[in-house]
Amino acid sequence: MPKRAEDEPLARLTLGVSADSQWRAHADVGHRFGEKGEWGIRVNGSYQNGDTPMDNQSQTSHVGALALDYRGERLRASVDLVDQEEQMDVLV
Known part of the structure; x- marks a missing residue:
């Protein structure tokens, strides 16, 4: 959303x-600009990295979102x- x-x-x-x-x-x-706050920008980003609860498995993911209105x-x-990317690595 x-x-x-x-x-x-x-x-x-x-x-x-x-x-x-x-x-x-x-x-x-997030911030609004203009005389009546008519212009808006919101930037959302997350990054996750490391081992998962599964043995020999790691996960890296990122999500970035820019909303202009x-x-x-x-x-x-x-x-x-x-922009979204997820990578799962399993060592065997």
């Missing part, structure tokens, strides 16, 4: 690690760009 910039600015960073030594990071930043009195428009 694409996210849009809200009326209040947002800047959030979340970091974590699991017991299986898989770490992750997620950033979420315009909220005028008579027009609303938006553009969403998303």
Whole structure:
């Protein structure tokens, strides 16, 4: 689900690690611009890397999203760009 910039600015960073030594990071930043806040930008990104609960298996994944929008009195428009990749490695 694409996210849009809200009326209040947002800047959030979340970091974590699991017991299986898989770490992750997620950033979420959004802001509105213009006299009436008609232009919005929101950037979302996450990265995860490390061992999984399965023996001899590791996972790397990333997701990046950019949402641009315009909220005028008579027009609303938006553009969403998303990049996602996931890789699973199994050692035998």
